[in-house]
Amino acid sequence: MENNVQQYQQLADMLQTRIDENRIFTDQALLLAYGTDASFYRLIPKMVLRLKNLDEVIFTIQACAQFNIAYTFRAAGTSLSGQAVSDSVLITLTDDWRNHKISDNGHKITLQPGVIGADANKYLASFGRKIGPDPASINTCKIGGIAANNASGMCCGSAQNSYRTVDSMKLVFADGILLDTASPQSIRAFESNQSRLIMGINALCAEVAKNEALTQRIVHKYRLKNTTGYSLNALVDYSDPIEIIKHLMIGSEGTLGFIAEITYNTVIEHPHKASALIVFNNIDEASQAVTALSKDPVSAVEMMDGRAMRSVADKPGMPAFIAGLDLQAGTLLIESRASDKTLLEEQCATIMQTVAQFKVIESIPFTSDSETVATLWGIRKGMFPAVGAVREVGTTVIIEDVAFPVEHLAAGVLDLQKLFDRFHYDEAIIFGHALEGNLHFVFTQSFEDADEIKRYGDFMDAVAELVAVKYQGSLKAEHGTGRNMAPYVELEWGKDGYALMQKIKALFDPCGLLNPGVIINDDPQSHLKNLKPMPKADELIDRCIECGFCEPVCPSRTLSLSPRQRIVLYRELQRRESAGETENIKDLRKVFEYQGLDTCAATGLCAERCPVGINTGDLVKKLRTNKYKKFTPIARWTANHFSATTKMVSLGLKTNQVAQNVLGKKTLSTVVNGVRNISAGKTPIWIPEIPSANNSPVQSTKAANSSAKKVVYLPSCASRTMGQQAGNSDNRPLTEVTQSLIKKAGFEVIIPEQLSDQCCGMPYDSKGMNALADQKSQQLEKVLWQASEQGKWPVLMDTSPCAKQSIEKFSQPIEVLEPTGFVLKYLLEHLTIKPIDEAVMLHVTCSSRRMGLENSMLELAKTCASEVIIPEHIQCCGWAGDKGFTTPELNEAALHTLKEQVPNSCKRGFSNSRTCEIGLSHHSGIPYQSILYLVDEASH
Numbered sequence: 028m029e030n031n032v033q034q035y036q037q038l039a040d041m042l043q044t045r046i047d048e049n050r051i052f053t054d055q056a057l058l059l060a061y062g063t064d065a066s067f068y069r070l071i072p073k074m075v076l077r078l079k080n081l082d083e084v085i086f087t088i089q090a091c092a093q094f095n096i097a098y099t100f101r102a103a104g105t106s107l108s109g110q111a112v113s114d115s116v117l118i119t120l121t122d123d124w125r126n127h128k129i130s131d132n133g134h135k136i137t138l139q140p141g142v143i144g145a146d147a148n149k150y151l152a153s154f155g156r157k158i159g160p161d162p163a164s165i166n167t168c169k170i171g172g173i174a175a176n177n178a179s180g181m182c183c184g185s186a187q188n189s190y191r192t193v194d195s196m197k198l199v200f201a202d203g204i205l206l207d208t209a210s211p212q213s214i215r216a217f218e219s220n221q222s223r224l225i226m227g228i229n230a231l232c233a234e235v236a237k238n239e240a241l242t243q244r245i246v247h248k249y250r251l252k253n254t255t256g257y258s259l260n261a262l263v264d265y266s267d268p269i270e271i272i273k274h275l276m277i278g279s280e281g282t283l284g285f286i287a288e289i290t291y292n293t294v295i296e297h298p299h300k301a302s303a304l305i306v307f308n309n310i311d312e313a314s315q316a317v318t319a320l321s322k323d324p325v326s327a328v329e330m331m332d333g334r335a336m337r338s339v340a341d342k343p344g345m346p347a348f349i350a351g352l353d354l355q356a357g358t359l360l361i362e363s364r365a366s367d368k369t370l371l372e373e374q375c376a377t378i379m380q381t382v383a384q385f386k387v388i389e390s391i392p393f394t395s396d397s398e399t400v401a402t403l404w405g406i407r408k409g410m411f412p413a414v415g416a417v418r419e420v421g422t423t424v425i426i427e428d429v430a431f432p433v434e435h436l437a438a439g440v441l442d443l444q445k446l447f448d449r450f451h452y453d454e455a456i457i458f459g460h461a462l463e464g465n466l467h468f469v470f471t472q473s474f475e476d477a478d479e480i481k482r483y484g485d486f487m488d489a490v491a492e493l494v495a496v497k498y499q500g501s502l503k504a505e506h507g508t509g510r511n512m513a514p515y516v517e518l519e520w521g522k523d524g525y526a527l528m529q530k531i532k533a534l535f536d537p538c539g540l541l542n543p544g545v546i547i548n549d550d551p552q553s554h555l556k557n558l559k560p561m562p563k564a565d566e567l568i569d570r571c572i573e574c575g576f577c578e579p580v581c582p583s584r585t586l587s588l589s590p591r592q593r594i595v596l597y598r599e600l601q602r603r604e605s606a607g608e609t610e611n612i613k614d615l616r617k618v619f620e621y622q623g624l625d626t627c628a629a630t631g632l633c634a635e636r637c638p639v640g641i642n643t644g645d646l647v648k649k650l651r652t653n654k655y656k657k658f659t660p661i662a663r664w665t666a667n668h669f670s671a672t673t674k675m676v677s678l679g680l681k682t683n684q685v686a687q688n689v690l691g692k693k694t695l696s697t698v699v700n701g702v703r704n705i706s707a708g709k710t711p712i713w714i715p716e717i718p719s720a721n722n723s724p725v726q727s728t729k730a731a732n733s734s735a736k737k738v739v740y741l742p743s744c745a746s747r748t749m750g751q752q753a754g755n756s757d758n759r760p761l762t763e764v765t766q767s768l769i770k771k772a773g774f775e776v777i778i779p780e781q782l783s784d785q786c787c788g789m790p791y792d793s794k795g796m797n798a799l800a801d802q803k804s805q806q807l808e809k810v811l812w813q814a815s816e817q818g819k820w821p822v823l824m825d826t827s828p829c830a831k832q833s834i835e836k837f838s839q840p841i842e843v844l845e846p847t848g849f850v851l852k853y854l855l856e857h858l859t860i861k862p863i864d865e866a867v868m869l870h871v872t873c874s875s876r877r878m879g880l881e882n883s884m885l886e887l888a889k890t891c892a893s894e895v896i897i898p899e900h901i902q903c904c905g906w907a908g909d910k911g912f913t914t915p916e917l918n919e920a921a922l923h924t925l926k927e928q929v930p931n932s933c934k935r936g937f938s939n940s941r942t943c944e945i946g947l948s949h950h951s952g953i954p955y956q957s958i959l960y961l962v963d964e965a966s967h
Contacts, residue, residue: 030096030115035073038094038116042076045086050077050121055611056618059599060592062117064101065574067423067474068109068510069559072099072117079123081199081287088285089203091116091540099542100281102140102172104575105164107426108509110176110280110545112557120171122585122900122924129154135194137290140171143579146899148296156293159187162505163408166636167576174289176507177254177278181407182327182362184463185252187294188505190260190277197288198276200224201536208273209290217269227534228268231527235262241523248520251430252463252504254278256516256546257528275531280507281542283535297326297364299371302400304346305382306336306358306389313357314437317461319381320361321433324374329360329407330461332440336406338413338456344402348389356388357440359461360407363393371395410458411469412638415572417454418471420563424572426469429494430504433464439500442493443468450486465504474558484555487515495519510557513548562602567646568594570639577633577643582873582905582921587626590633590643596623597646624650626917628907629793630873652795659799662791666799669744670783677748680720687715711912716948719750721760727778730816734775738853739814740765741779741807743826744786745941746957752945755954757964761941765825768850768963772857779814787829788836793908804836812839823849825957827939831874845875846939846959847884855890858966866894868929868936870947870955873903875939888937888958891965898928906946922950929953937961 035053042051052061052075061075078084091098099113102120124141133154138147144165148157160173161180168178174196179188195209204221207213218225235242242263249260261274276283307313313330320328333354340350352358363378365371375393394400415424431439440457443466447455452470459466473479494500495518502512502519517525532539532547544553563569577590588596596619603612629644655662665672686695692715699713725742746761757764769776779785785807788800811822811833821842824830830845837843844852869888871881888895905911905921929936929951936955938944947955 063595064104064111066109070112070114072113075117079121085203097540102169105168108511110509138170142170157296159192179505194290199285253501255503301393301395303393304391309355310357310440311437326364327362328461331358332457335456335458414469416639422471422473428506430501431464491515508546564598564601576636580632580902582903583626586920587622593623648795655794677720712915721750736774737820739777739822743829772854779810787832789832808837827874866933867892870938872940904943911946918946
């Protein structure tokens with residue numbers, strides 16, 4: 028749809044009357060970054076909006092209609108088929124859309140579209156319930172996308188998807204009218220005001236009822252998993268127009284309206300589960316086993332072909348026999364669930380009796396051992412990343428999603444494999460949800476030249492004929508039609524079915540403004556256009572598939588860019604430089620400087636969520652090497668004179684305290700932050716939570732021979748210099764509290780020599796000064812090796828970032844622990860704990876999360892306090908070394924929801940990083956201290 032620049036400017040002007048201008052984006056670089064989703068299509072929007080409430084959505088819809096400008100809604104952007112990209116207006120939602128309400132003792136849950144799927148299940152866990160859909164992206168994808176795509180998953184099948192489990196919805200239509208299907212009053216008003224739509228729905232129902240062949244086709248298509256086109260089964264399953272509208276919205280991919288809220292009927296989450304891995308000679312035998320197993324108490328049966336198993340054979344922890352399987356082998360991963368252990372054992376025995384009817388060449392029997400189960404499902408979940416990790420630079424990973432009638436599953440797999448050979452997709456693998464006949468196949472594809480695009484087009488034509496015509500299956504079982512399968516909808520559904528879908532689209536969206544080009548697209552070549560380039564940029568990120576799984580844990584995602592978006596911009600920078608496109612490179616570099624580099628916390632949390640393990644922070648630190656190069660001489664001086672450096676920091680803290688006492692907080696803030704404003708942010712910010720100086724210097728101590736329990740205590744440079752902030756109930760410095768607790772447990776404390784010169788290297792590492800970081804790390808390792816008597820005694824570092832840095836850098840066998848790990852392993856058994864009778868906040872630092880200590884930290888806190896609260900959606904505080912002072916907006920953005928999550932009864936919080944606690948205190952309204960204070964207070 029063509030619209031001129033003036034129309035978009037007029038639209039922007041209108042939107043700014045109701046929407047904050049900082050949530051209306053028109054900068055070209057940001058449009059590219061925000062416009063990218065997980066699919067292999069690229070459309071760059073003219074405008075991106077972040078809307079915070081329903082009124083803004085309705086106003087935007089009506090404004091776009093006034094200027095005849097198209098718009099697309101996006102949730103998490105994990106869609107794979109091109110349904111969440113736009114070349115007009117892209118509408119995203121702020122974190123304000125995360126409300127939920129549980130009713131009917133957990134049998135219903137009402138969710139706003141911004142709720143992450145896994146969070147919905149977390150809310151329901153205490154009721155033993157969950158939502159039905161369980162897509163593989165559930166830790167990232169949002170309810171709006173789950174419902175709009177009718178996403179399902181490994182255990183969901185078609186019986187528990189959104190279509191089958193929806194109870195009610197709040198919907199906004201193309202004219203801005205709101206319908207709450209749970210409200211009789213809203214329904215009456217809608218029926219009165221929208222008689223055209225109601226009459227149109229009734230007419231469509233009558234048309235289907237008269238067309239027996241079409242009715243039978245609809246019934247046949249939906250005995251399979253099917254998300255190709257609109258949910259035509261709504262016209263067969265229901266007669267009430269409101270029910271039909273509600274169910275047509277499921278899987279409509281934002282082309283019929285906006286789902287502002289959905290209430291699900293929840294399903295049982297069985298507490299007892301077991302998994303088994305069974306390998307057969309070939310796919311045919313595996314498929315026969317699937318048919319037999321469909322009558323057994325199985326909750327999931329995942330099939331993997333020989334190539335799929337081969338793709339993960341070299342991954343750590345994989346069973347040894349996988350490497351020896353030939354390419355003909357067929358493997359099933361089976362899960363059974365039950366309400367109690369005895370019933371589960373009986374179910375597993377029944378399933379194995381069925382399996383025994385077939386020739387099994389390898390197996391791992393049913394087990395509930397969490398580690399083994401994680402390994403087994405790691406095989407299945409690791410296949411998509413395995414292909415992505417080995418693809419050639421410049422190619423993209425494509426995952427297609429089809430369904431065969433189960434009776435044709437084996438033949439379908441074999442025919443797909445023949446197509447792979449015919450079109451030379453030698454790396455392609457097949458896996459999927461076998462009970463539903465739903466198969467995913469993954470392959471790599473270049474779109475860099477016309478021949479490659481033609482190869483892909485010919486391949487998809489052949490796949491469509493195979494699946495939709497030969498086997499009468501579904502071309503899209505759960506990933507949505509999008510742009511990718513839009514040209515094939517008529518092939519699958521026939522002329523009558525496709526014409527019906529065109530009428531549905533015209534009825535709901537007469538002006539064609541809602542996500543045009545998706546599901547209904549008259550261009551037979553649309554799936555071969557607007558293909559996303561994947562240029563070589565840097566080996567650290569070249570494997571990125573832009574899936575967006577990293578985004579929920581990124582502390583800068585609401586301020587600037589997420590890891591995915593940083594990679595998108597950096598790829599574009601490298602592409603322009605390689606192509607010699609000097610125009611606009613300077614502007615793009617300037618945007619990337621702040622959005623990409625300055626506001627990245629470089630925590631590495633993204634690597635934990637990334638399917639191929641990419642740490643975008645590593646790229647950022649590498650690029651910072653050049654950015655901070657001019658400061659290297661100063662940094663080198665501080666590294667070589669670290670004792671003097673920390674003394675200057677301590678002097679600064681003392682000066683701050685004096686100034687605060689003399690001038691008062693308000694005046695001091697005005698002066699210091701006024702200078703910051705004048706300097707355009709080049710000087711540090713001042714906040715009242717800046718701690719006092721640590722006036723209790725730590726002295727080096729050597730080990731005595733008498734004690735059998737010793738620990739080397741290395742106070743971080745932060746805890747050596749910083750005391751506590753004003754208002755803390757315990758004003759002792761952390762160094763004093765730590766030693767008190769260690770001695771209370773009967774341990775002798777060893778303080779290393781030359782303590783004031785020691786640093787883990789983190790301050791230099793975060794700025795990409797690798798040589799200086801290594802220098803300090805090696806110096807520290809040498810000192811600790813000596814102090815620990817060559818690794819004989821454990822080393823406690825009182826802040827988690829220092830511990831993580833040292834664990835990763837040290838080459839000698841020194842046991843390094845942060846506070847939580849040390850207390851749990853060494854101190855707790857020697858202490859008598861009486862939990863304090865109060866609720867406390869707990870912040871698990873990003874370094875602790877990356878060390879796998881989240882549950883341990885919660886366990887320790889719960890041991891020491893009657894109630895522990897971990898705030899939602901805060902994975903990292905965004906303090907990031909010194910960025911809390913230099914880039915305070917990052918800390919603010921990362922913690923923007925913290926204060927509202929602190930109950931009135933909660934007066935303090937705990938963590939395990941001294942610098943993080945400054946920002947946490949500032950943005951929560953309560954003081955935060957090390958978790959060691961809590962343990963010390965609760966112990967005797």
